[in-house]
Structures are given as structure tokens and as C-alpha cells.
Amino acid sequence: MHTVFYVSDGTAITAEVFGHAVLSQFPMTFEQVTIPFVGDVEKAQLVKAQIDSCFTQSGKRPLVFHTIVDTQLRNIITNSEAKCYDFLNTFVAPIEQQLGIKADPQVHRTHGMDNKKHYDTRIDAVNYALENDDGVTTKAYNEADIILVGVSRCGKTPTSLYLALQFGIRVANYPFIDQDMQQMSLPTALKTNRHKLFGLTIDAQRLQEIRQRRMADSQYSAAAQCRYELNQVEKLFRQEAIPFIDTTFHSVEEISVKILERAGIRRRIY
Amino acid sequence: MHTVFYVSDGTAITAEVFGHAVLSQFPMTFEQVTIPFVGDVEKAQLVKAQIDSCFTQSGKRPLVFHTIVDTQLRNIITNSEAKCYDFLNTFVAPIEQQLGIKADPQVHRTHGMDNKKHYDTRIDAVNYALENDDGVTTKAYNEADIILVGVSRCGKTPTSLYLALQFGIRVANYPFIDQDMQQMSLPTALKTNRHKLFGLTIDAQRLQEIRQRRMADSQYSAAAQCRYELNQVEKLFRQEAIPFIDTTFHSVEEISVKILERAGIRRRIY
Structure with missing residues (x-):
């Protein structure tokens, strides 16, 4: 080799x-x-x-x-x-x-710490993603650039963190729970920020695999439950005109870039 | 321009x-x-x-x-x-x-989803970092590749997440609290995994700035408190022969790569 x-x-x-x-x-x-x-x-x-x-x-x-x-x-x-x-x-x-200008090479310019502002933007975005992960609170959604929505384990958290770390974007994420899906309506905090919503979905079989690795042989990881949740959530996306993408065959990078592109948001840091 | x-x-x-x-x-x-x-x-x-x-x-x-x-x-x-x-x-x-071989270019090969194993390694590492962030639990330290230690807000969490997302490394992080620093000894969970410990430190004034943005005019962000904690923690690093680096003038990328290099760990994903 x-x-x-x-x-x-x-x-x-x-x-x-x-x-x-x-x-x-x-x-x-x-x-x-x-x-x-x-x-x-x-x-x-x-x-x-x-x-x-x-x-x-x-x-x-x-x-x-x-x-x-x-x-x-x-x-x-x-x-x-x-x-x-x-x-x-x-x-x-x-x-x-x-x-028509001479290069002026310096070590560490590319992945070094260019300036404190760049650093703060990035760390603030990471903190924001952590504090607004998994719907733990919806109080700071007014500060979000994007709010990712979808069923549990469809890829919201890694995508939020990637967007924060690499691009300095503030991303909250909210998992739809049974109640949301039974009522087929958005919680108030989401309604008032609906222009920021972006949906993720995933193939039911792949979701089941991921949930099995998380909590084997449970209601949560049952094939029927995965199919039901995804079916409902995609209906909800369509009903509420929430743009969404299927994460099944995409890397975190691809999902992140697609979201930025469709939401018309530019990265804050390089 | x-x-x-x-x-x-x-x-x-x-x-x-x-x-x-x-x-x-x-x-x-x-x-x-x-x-x-x-x-x-x-x-x-x-x-x-x-x-x-x-x-x-x-x-x-x-x-x-x-x-x-x-x-x-x-x-x-x-x-x-x-x-x-x-x-x-x-x-x-x-x-x-x-x-002596022809290239066979394909779209999406670089940042696409090469394979499920790559994806799982990465997502498992992200989940591990989140579940073992900020010392919330020390039970899974046997599964860690690295355990970052240091005072609150010295850069442990962003570094853990970067190492997970970009390199697929499992990183726990543990914040030293008052008790650890007063007793100047390591908690048992850290002692039994001491070969995995890696310390972060930071300039006291920079730490104060970061903490001020977090919790202004508190005991937590007082200059004297920052100096005290950093002084103690660096003593502890030396006393326990824990390798450590100063994060003040380094980007998350630089810190992450330095840790891998000094710990002799290779990235799991590209």
C-alpha cells in the first residue's frame, strides 16, 4: 500500500x-x-x-x-x-x-486563531446549540438562525453542532414528540418562529437501526413506531410548509450545506 | 474588493x-x-x-x-x-x-457519506461527547479515548465536540470544581483513567472575559477567582504529571491537533 x-x-x-x-x-x-x-x-x-x-x-x-x-x-x-x-x-x-500583489505568507494563518471575534462567534454558536439542543428550552428561539425539527435520532444534534463549529451559525433543535404528532400541530414556540424552521427526515429502516443501537428492542426502536413517526412528521412538514430534507444518504457536511443554501444563510466564519 | x-x-x-x-x-x-x-x-x-x-x-x-x-x-x-x-x-x-493508475472521479466522494461505518463512528463520538460533557457522569470513562480536564470555560466542550465531529475521537470532559482544587487531588474516576487525562489552561484575563460574557459581575467571573482557579489547576496538572496546553492563543483546530499529537492518537475518520 x-x-x-x-x-x-x-x-x-x-x-x-x-x-x-x-x-x-x-x-x-x-x-x-x-x-x-x-x-x-x-x-x-x-x-x-x-x-x-x-x-x-x-x-x-x-x-x-x-x-x-x-x-x-x-x-x-x-x-x-x-x-x-x-x-x-x-x-x-x-x-x-x-x-498584482505579493503574497505575505505567515504560519498558522489558516487554522490559527485569527481574532477574538471569530473565536467568540464560534463558541457562542456552540454554546447556543448545546443550550437549545433537543428542545430542552424554547425560550431563546428568537436568537436562533435556524431551528431544526424532526423525530428523535434523525440527525438534528450532529447537524446543529457542525453548523455551529464550522460555520458559526446558531442552531436550535426540537424533537417532535408523540403529542405534537397526534395533534398534527406546531407548539407555540415553533409557530412564532416558523420562518426559521427546517425539517429533517430519514428512511424508516435506517432510523430503526440507529434507534436499535441506542435502545434495543424497545417501543422506541420498533419498526412500526419509526414508520408511524416519520409518516406523521412528513405530513406535518407538508401541512405547515416547512422545508425538509432526507438525511439518509447524506453526510453531516452535505446536510449542513444544503440547509444553509435553502435557508439563504451565509456562514459566519471560515 | x-x-x-x-x-x-x-x-x-x-x-x-x-x-x-x-x-x-x-x-x-x-x-x-x-x-x-x-x-x-x-x-x-x-x-x-x-x-x-x-x-x-x-x-x-x-x-x-x-x-x-x-x-x-x-x-x-x-x-x-x-x-x-x-x-x-x-x-x-x-x-x-x-x-501508474487512472483517476476515477466521482461526485460527492470527498464530503459525501462514504459508508455507514464512517457515519456511525462519527455520530457515536458526538453522542459520547455530549453524554460525557462537563462531568455530568464519569461512569463511561473506560470508553473514552481522551478525558479533557480544566477549569470551567477554558475550552473543553468545543474541543471535545470538534474532536468527535471531525476526527471521530471519543472525548469526555471534566471541570475541576472548588473541592478538587482545595484538596489538590484527583477524583477517583480520573485517577483510574489517568493515562487518558489531558489538561487545558488559559490566561486568567481571557478567562475572566469569557466568564463575564457568561455571568457578568459574579464571583464566578471575578478576576481573583479566575486567577486562583488557574493557579491551583496548573499546580494540580504538574503534581499529577498531566500533560496540558494553554488555549489562550490557539484555535479549536490547533488545540485538537496538538492533543492528538501529544496523546499519540490518530484520527478515526477523514
Whole structure:
């Protein structure tokens, strides 16, 4: 198996995302090694030795995706036996020309702490999601950007947290309970914020699997109960004209981006 | 101001991360527009029109970072007036040559739902973090990969959630309370899992700011209280040989990656 190294003087998250996206185009699997915070010559030389030793032992030339700002450290890595790909610098020169401005690289700019405002936006959103998770309170719905609604275990909480952490969006979530579904009407707190509502639904069999892992062989995880709740909730979405998406075949990222797109909301942080 | 478009037939998250990393090298700000799920000719033509109209109105040639698998759709975008950067395809050809294998591009592979196992790992980790947040219970610490410890509001919860969502790591967190700090000893549940402990600390003034925003002019947010707690907790970390890092000048990403690195834990999901 080919080994891929993600090497950076920062978190290496950019190198990972980039390398992973490129390699996902190839129908094969790779051994992936991430090496963050390569900040001095000594560490860079150790990394080079690790890469070279990987080549010697496997006989296969490793791939290295790197984002290293310091030229001296970068040269140590690129002098290894690996095939190195530097996606930042590949694009910096043409963009410099296009913009008519010189790049001014700094370590840690991408996933570092740009400023306190950015940090506060993000942490406030996470706190908001936690405090307004699972319908525990509906008092702060006036502060929500989005209120996710749906049956228990259809993906509301992970989506709320992802939107908060990655995009700085304030998301509350409310699970429909039996009473809501029997009455087929929205609780008052939801009615007064109906422009913020976004529904999630899921395939009944998948829901049952998820609930089984949570509470095996219960009323809660019975196939009939899952079908009943989903049936009612989708009726309610249609009746109340709540936009909704099916989470069954989508990742948390896809669901989050679809919600932002359909709700017309832009991310607050990058 | 120059406008940058992130355009994709998927979530556009890869295009955003890539473009944002490249542009962070430049000492200027950009108007950023993300356009995900460009999945058909009609939508691609609308996006092209939007890009062209941006050029006409601003007089500045927009930049486009795109990751579009379908050649026809991609050509529509690259025929716009923008300067387009295609980082996937720039690297795919040289890597094909290096690996001696043809790429087999598919939409949604990067941030799509690769498989149920990946999804379950992630959601289990998120549930674990929520159920073991803030010391509410210590019964499941045997299942933790890491247990974050520190004073209230030093960054434990956002870090736990980030590690769960992005890396699939199971993280519990425990806030030291007055009693722990007065006795200067670890509760039993922590003692029996001490190899999993990781400490967070923070600058006293920054902690006070954060607590003020939470509960203004209280004992909890008093400068002396913050200094006392941090002083004690750092002593405790040293006394118990718990590795710890200062979160003051670090992003959640940096803290998370540093913890994985120092704890020698590898991410479970990409």
C-alpha cells in the first residue's frame, strides 16, 4: 500500500483536506500519516528520515502533501525520497500575478486563531446549540438562525453542532414528540418562529437501526413506531410548509450545506 | 474588493478550505461567495451568469476556486469571465503518472457519506461527547479515548465536540470544581483513567472575559477567582504529571491537533 504523508508547520488540516480530496479521485486506499507542527529544522529532519525510511522499507515512493511556509523547512522535506506536492505555492504565483500583489505568507494563518471575534462567534454558536439542543428550552428561539425539527435520532444534534463549529451559525433543535404528532400541530414556540424552521427526515429502516443501537428492542426502536413517526412528521412538514430534507444518504457536511443554501444563510466564519 | 467564488457539484467545502488557505497568504480581504451543488447545466449557466455579472458590475475580475467532476459543467464555469483555479485536476494528472493508475472521479466522494461505518463512528463520538460533557457522569470513562480536564470555560466542550465531529475521537470532559482544587487531588474516576487525562489552561484575563460574557459581575467571573482557579489547576496538572496546553492563543483546530499529537492518537475518520 502506498503511504501518504500530510506535513505542515501548522495543524496540517489544510494539507489533509486537500490531499484527501485529490486522493479520493483514485480507486485505491492509502496508508495516511499526518505530521503537524513541523516548526524547526530538527523536527523537519526527523520527518524527512521517517519518510525516507518508509520508502526504503516499503519499496514504494511515498506521496507527501505539504503546506510549510518556511522555505528552509520546506526544502528539507522536498529533499526527501518522496514525491512532494505543494498545493499552496503552486497557486500562489499565478494569483500574485492576477491580483498584482505579493503574497505575505505567515504560519498558522489558516487554522490559527485569527481574532477574538471569530473565536467568540464560534463558541457562542456552540454554546447556543448545546443550550437549545433537543428542545430542552424554547425560550431563546428568537436568537436562533435556524431551528431544526424532526423525530428523535434523525440527525438534528450532529447537524446543529457542525453548523455551529464550522460555520458559526446558531442552531436550535426540537424533537417532535408523540403529542405534537397526534395533534398534527406546531407548539407555540415553533409557530412564532416558523420562518426559521427546517425539517429533517430519514428512511424508516435506517432510523430503526440507529434507534436499535441506542435502545434495543424497545417501543422506541420498533419498526412500526419509526414508520408511524416519520409518516406523521412528513405530513406535518407538508401541512405547515416547512422545508425538509432526507438525511439518509447524506453526510453531516452535505446536510449542513444544503440547509444553509435553502435557508439563504451565509456562514459566519471560515 | 475582489470577489471569490467557491463553486462545486458537492458541498464546496473542499473548494472553500483550499481557496481560503491560498488566499490567507495575501494581505487583503475578499468578498467570498460559496455556491454548492452545481449539479446540472441550468444551474451551471446561472452561476456563470452570476460570475460574469459580478465582473461587469465591479470591473474586477473575480477569482473562482472550483471542484467540479463533470467536464461539461466545469467547462461552463471556466468559460466565465473569472480567473478559474482547479486544484484537483492540477494535481490529478501528475499523481496518475506517479501511481501508474487512472483517476476515477466521482461526485460527492470527498464530503459525501462514504459508508455507514464512517457515519456511525462519527455520530457515536458526538453522542459520547455530549453524554460525557462537563462531568455530568464519569461512569463511561473506560470508553473514552481522551478525558479533557480544566477549569470551567477554558475550552473543553468545543474541543471535545470538534474532536468527535471531525476526527471521530471519543472525548469526555471534566471541570475541576472548588473541592478538587482545595484538596489538590484527583477524583477517583480520573485517577483510574489517568493515562487518558489531558489538561487545558488559559490566561486568567481571557478567562475572566469569557466568564463575564457568561455571568457578568459574579464571583464566578471575578478576576481573583479566575486567577486562583488557574493557579491551583496548573499546580494540580504538574503534581499529577498531566500533560496540558494553554488555549489562550490557539484555535479549536490547533488545540485538537496538538492533543492528538501529544496523546499519540490518530484520527478515526477523514
